[in-house]
Amino acid sequence: MTTIHKAPMPRSLSRALNGWLRRQSDAARRPLRLAVILGSLGGLLLVPESWLLARGVSAVIFHHRGLAAISSLLAGILGLAALRALLGHGASVTAMAGSTQVKAAVRHQLQERIAALGPAFLIRQRSGDMASLLVEGVDALDHYYATYLPQMAVGAFLPVAILAFVLPVDWVSALILFLGAPLIPIFMIIIGRGTERLNQTQWRRLALMSAHFFDVVEGLTTLKLFGASRDAAELIGRMSEEYRLATMRVLRLAFLSSLVLEFFTTLGVAMIAVFVGFRLYYGELAFLPGFFVLLLAPEFFRPLRAMGTQYHARMEAVAAADRIVAVLQASEIAPAPTARVKAPTTQTGLVRCEAVGFAYREGEPALADLSLTLTPGERLALVGSSGSGKSTLARLLLGLDRAQSGRILVEGTNLADLAPDDWFARVSWMPQRPTLFAGSLLDNIRMGLPDASLEAVITAATAAAAHGFISRLPQGYGTEIGERGQGLSGGEIRRIALARALLKPADLLVLDEPDASLDAETAAEIRAAITRLPRSTAVLLIAHRLESAAMADRVLVMREGRIVEDGEPSALGASGGPYAALQAAYTEGGV
Structure with a gap:
C-alpha cells in the first residue's frame, strides 16, 4: 500500500496555493461580489431590527403600551426579518452560482492541460487518481468559494459596521467588543494549523483510496479469473477503515475548534451583559441603549464565528489545490514544437528511425539504438516476445511519446519538429486494448x-x-x-x-495485434482486409499470430528493444534464425 505522508505542508506552499485559489475567483467575480454585498446588507439590517425590538420592549415594559400601540414597530421588525431572509437566500444562491462557475473554469483548465500533456503524461498516471482529481478534487473547492470567501469579506466588514453603531451608544461595550474580536481568529488559526495537517493527509488518503478502488473495479474481471477478488475486497475494507478513523480525528479537532469559538463568543456576550446589567442597576445607562447593545453583541460575533466554522473549507480547498496545481504545472514529457512545420514530400521514405532510444525507467531501456525505414505503402510486421519493445516503437512513431535519443524522420523532417495536429491527421491507430x-x-x-x-x-x-x-x-x-x-x-x-x-x-496505419481475441475465420477476414488496403497507406502491424506476419512485405524481429532480424517472411523462415525459431514455437503451441 502506498505510504501516506503526514508531514505538514510548508507555509510558503500553503500561501502560494491560497493565492492561486483567490486568483481563480476572478472567473466568477460578479456573482461572488454580489453575494458579499447581499450578505453585508442582510447583516446591516440587524441594526435597525435590533433598535426596533429594543424600542418595542422598552415601550411595553416601561411605558405600559399594548400590542396595538407598538404594531408599527412589530410590522417593521417582521418586514426587516423577511427582507433579511430574502437577502440571505440571494447571497447563498449567487455564491453557489459563483462557485459553480469557478469549478467549471478549473475543470476546463485541468482538461486542457491534461490534453496538452498528452498520452505520454496519462500513461504514467493512475486512472482512478485522475478521475478522482477531476471529480472530487474540483468539488472540494465548492465550499471555499460558496461559503468561505464570501464569509471572509462579510466577517471583515460587518463587525466594524456594528462597532460603529455601538460606539456612540455605549463606549464601554464597544471597547469590550473591540478587545474580544481578535481572540476568535487567533485561536481559529492556532487550532487550524493542526487541523490543516490532518486535512491534507486526509485528502491524500482519499485520493489514494479513490484511485485504488477505480483500478480494482477496472480490473475486476482479471481479479476474479485469478481468484484474487476477495483479497482486493479485504484491502479496500482496510483502506476504508483507515479513512474512517482519520475522518474521525479530523472531526474531533473540528468540533474542538467550534467549541473554542462558541466559548469566546459566549464569554464576550456574557461580559457585555454583566457590564450593561451593573450599569443599569446603578443608573449609569438607560434601558433602551443598554438593551440595544445587548441585542447587537451576539450579532457582532456571529460573522466571526461563521468565518471560523468555515475555516475547514479553506483547508480542504488548499489540500485539493495542491494536487490540481501539480497537474496544471506539470512539465511536458517533451516540449511541443514552437513552429508548425509541414513535412516535405520529396523523400523516398515515409518514416525513418535513426539510432532511436527510449526508456520508461532509468537503466531499463525499452528501445536501444534502433534504426529502420518504412516506405509509403509498405506492410511492415513487428514480431517478438512480450516486452521486446514493439508497442513502444509504435507509440514513438505515432507521436504519443518522444524518442529520448536518436531521431525519427517523417519524409526527411524530424518528427519532434512537426506540429502534433499535422502528424496526427496523417496517422490512424488501433491500440492493443481499444476503448x-x-x-x-x-x-x-x-x-x-x-x-x-x-x-x-x-x-x-x-x-x-x-x-x-x-x-x-x-x-x-x-x-x-x-x-x-x-x-x-x-x-x-x-x-x-x-x-x-x-x-x-491515413499515410500510416498502426495496428497493434488487430486479430487478437478473434476466431480463426474472423482473423483471416481481417488479414484479407489489411491486404486490400490501398498501397498509398503504409501499415505497421504488431503481430502475435505469425499468419499476420506472413502476409507482410517485411518482418522485423525484436528482442530487448533491438531489431535482431529484418527481411521477407519467407526468407526469414528459411534462414533458421530468430524468426524461424518463433515459427517453430508457434507451430508447437508455445506462443
Whole structure:
C-alpha cells in the first residue's frame, strides 16, 4: 500500500496555493461580489431590527403600551426579518452560482492541460487518481468559494459596521467588543494549523483510496479469473477503515475548534451583559441603549464565528489545490514544437528511425539504438516476445511519446519538429486494448472522422469483418453500447476499433495485434482486409499470430528493444534464425 505522508505542508506552499485559489475567483467575480454585498446588507439590517425590538420592549415594559400601540414597530421588525431572509437566500444562491462557475473554469483548465500533456503524461498516471482529481478534487473547492470567501469579506466588514453603531451608544461595550474580536481568529488559526495537517493527509488518503478502488473495479474481471477478488475486497475494507478513523480525528479537532469559538463568543456576550446589567442597576445607562447593545453583541460575533466554522473549507480547498496545481504545472514529457512545420514530400521514405532510444525507467531501456525505414505503402510486421519493445516503437512513431535519443524522420523532417495536429491527421491507430465510449456504434466508428458518410462507415465495417454482426442487431449502426463497449464481446470490440482505424484516410496505419481475441475465420477476414488496403497507406502491424506476419512485405524481429532480424517472411523462415525459431514455437503451441 502506498505510504501516506503526514508531514505538514510548508507555509510558503500553503500561501502560494491560497493565492492561486483567490486568483481563480476572478472567473466568477460578479456573482461572488454580489453575494458579499447581499450578505453585508442582510447583516446591516440587524441594526435597525435590533433598535426596533429594543424600542418595542422598552415601550411595553416601561411605558405600559399594548400590542396595538407598538404594531408599527412589530410590522417593521417582521418586514426587516423577511427582507433579511430574502437577502440571505440571494447571497447563498449567487455564491453557489459563483462557485459553480469557478469549478467549471478549473475543470476546463485541468482538461486542457491534461490534453496538452498528452498520452505520454496519462500513461504514467493512475486512472482512478485522475478521475478522482477531476471529480472530487474540483468539488472540494465548492465550499471555499460558496461559503468561505464570501464569509471572509462579510466577517471583515460587518463587525466594524456594528462597532460603529455601538460606539456612540455605549463606549464601554464597544471597547469590550473591540478587545474580544481578535481572540476568535487567533485561536481559529492556532487550532487550524493542526487541523490543516490532518486535512491534507486526509485528502491524500482519499485520493489514494479513490484511485485504488477505480483500478480494482477496472480490473475486476482479471481479479476474479485469478481468484484474487476477495483479497482486493479485504484491502479496500482496510483502506476504508483507515479513512474512517482519520475522518474521525479530523472531526474531533473540528468540533474542538467550534467549541473554542462558541466559548469566546459566549464569554464576550456574557461580559457585555454583566457590564450593561451593573450599569443599569446603578443608573449609569438607560434601558433602551443598554438593551440595544445587548441585542447587537451576539450579532457582532456571529460573522466571526461563521468565518471560523468555515475555516475547514479553506483547508480542504488548499489540500485539493495542491494536487490540481501539480497537474496544471506539470512539465511536458517533451516540449511541443514552437513552429508548425509541414513535412516535405520529396523523400523516398515515409518514416525513418535513426539510432532511436527510449526508456520508461532509468537503466531499463525499452528501445536501444534502433534504426529502420518504412516506405509509403509498405506492410511492415513487428514480431517478438512480450516486452521486446514493439508497442513502444509504435507509440514513438505515432507521436504519443518522444524518442529520448536518436531521431525519427517523417519524409526527411524530424518528427519532434512537426506540429502534433499535422502528424496526427496523417496517422490512424488501433491500440492493443481499444476503448469504446457510451454511445451508438455509428458514433464510435466515426470518432476519428465525425463527418464520414454512412456508406463509408459500412465500407470500413465490412473491411473489419464487423458489418455482419452489426447488421444483425435490432437497431444496426444506431445500437447504443455502454462505456468500454459494454454489451459487446471482446472480439466485437476489436472489430469496431479496427473499423474506426480503417475509416480514417491515413499515410500510416498502426495496428497493434488487430486479430487478437478473434476466431480463426474472423482473423483471416481481417488479414484479407489489411491486404486490400490501398498501397498509398503504409501499415505497421504488431503481430502475435505469425499468419499476420506472413502476409507482410517485411518482418522485423525484436528482442530487448533491438531489431535482431529484418527481411521477407519467407526468407526469414528459411534462414533458421530468430524468426524461424518463433515459427517453430508457434507451430508447437508455445506462443
